[in-house]
Amino acid sequence: MLQMQDLTKSYGDVVALDGCTFAVGPGQMLGFLGPNGSGKTTTMRAVFGLIRLDRGAVTLNGNPISPNDRLAFGYMPEQRGLYPKMKAGDQLAYLGALHGMEQAEARRAGLQLLDELGLADRAEDPVEELSFGNQQRVQLAAALVHDPSVLVLDEPFNGLDPIGAETMANVLRQRAQNGATVIFSSHQLDMVEDLCEEVAVINAGRIVMEGNVRDLKAASPHRVIEFESSNGYAAVLDQLDGVITTSFDGHRHTVIVPAELDVRQVLNRADSDSGIQHISYSTPSLSQLFKEAVA
Ligand SMILES: Nc1ncnc2c1ncn2[C@@H]1O[C@H](COP(=O)(O)OP(=O)(O)OP(=O)(O)O)[C@@H](O)[C@H]1O
Numbered sequence: 001m002l003q004m005q006d007l008t009k010s011y012g013d014v015v016a017l018d019g020c021t022f023a024v025g026p027g028q029m030l031g032f033l034g035p036n037g038s039g040k041t042t043t044m045r046a047v048f049g050l051i052r053l054d055r056g057a058v059t060l061n062g063n064p065i066s067p068n069d070r071l072a073f074g075y076m077p078e079q080r081g082l083y084p085k086m087k088a089g090d091q092l093a094y095l096g097a098l099h100g101m102e103q104a105e106a107r108r109a110g111l112q113l114l115d116e117l118g119l120a121d122r123a124e125d126p127v128e129e130l131s132f133g134n135q136q137r138v139q140l141a142a143a144l145v146h147d148p149s150v151l152v153l154d155e156p157f158n159g160l161d162p163i164g165a166e167t168m169a170n171v172l173r174q175r176a177q178n179g180a181t182v183i184f185s186s187h188q189l190d191m192v193e194d195l196c197e198e199v200a201v202i203n204a205g206r207i208v209m210e211g212n213v214r215d216l217k218a219a220s221p222h223r224v225i226e227f228e229s230s231n232g233y234a235a236v237l238d239q240l241d242g243v244i245t246t247s248f249d250g251h252r253h254t255v256i257v258p259a260e261l262d263v264r265q266v267l268n269r270a271d272s273d274s275g276i277q278h279i280s281y282s283t284p285s286l287s288q289l290f291k292e293a294v295a
């Protein structure tokens with residue numbers, strides 16, 4: 001179990017971490033969410049001993065993390081750190097060796113990863129000649145080459161096309177299924193909702209929401225009715241007491257109601273109203289929970 005316990009860090013007057021506490025276990029893939037400047041990168045840097053905390057500690061199975069432990073960790077930093085002039089394949093072999101692998105084994109693992117990530121034909125190209133998204137993929141390969149037991153990725157989906165994002169998601173899912181502990185930060189909440197069972201949301205250096213996504217959604221005091229309508233908007237709403245907010249994006253109406261509100265009659269009536277299409281009643285999305293948690 002990788003445990004962040006009371007992580008606290010200030011830079012002058014700026015409080016970057018303010019008692020940040022959460023944990024992630026083997027086989028788990030945790031989405032680490034938070035607004036810009038909320039402390040995600042600082043937390044990840046703390047895992048690798050790259051900052052001196054004012055208080056608190058990161059532990060692995062209850063023990064302080066040693067440099068030796070970190071050899072079995074993989075990190076994809078926010079500031080990507082590849083050697084621009086080195087060939088992608090050489091780079092992975094080199095980084096694998098730094099993590100204690102045999103040179104030949106590291107090269108084999110690196111080439112296999114490039115293949116998995118759709119870059120088999122780019123192994124002989126210097127990294128600087130690859131596009132931004134393909135450099136991202138090599139950066140992921142660099143974090144994975146030594147088959148880490150703990151994987152920490154700072155916005156790995158940034159700049160990837162939809163196919164690259166799916167490839168990345170599959171690779172991470174596979175690693176977690178094989179027992180790795182995976183944490184990644186992201187601002188793409190719909191993707192996180194699809195990919196992660198667990199999330200932690202940080203705001204101003206503190207965890208404000210944490211747990212199983214399905215449980216968090218079910219525990220929300222709110223439910224969401226969404227529909228498109230050519231005429232019957234007000235007619236439906238007039239029959240609902242206790243509406244919290246309504247909004248309209250030009251196509252779709254979104255109505256937030258208390259979870260305990262019995263909406264069956266209204267939904268049934270709306271269903272037979274020819275003006276209304278695609279009406280749905282559901283728990284809030286992760287994106288909606290996030291906005292409430294950091295409001
Ligand atoms: N080296 C530093 N010197 C001064 N302030 C810093 C330093 N590193 C981080 N901070 C401050 O700490 C806070 C948290 O920053 P951090 O980079 O952890 O945020 P983040 O959640 O990763 O944001 P983003 O989503 O934009 O990547 C910010 O206010 C930031 O300005």
Ligand SMILES: [Mg+2]
Nearest residue numbers: 040041042078
């Ligand atoms: Mg960051």
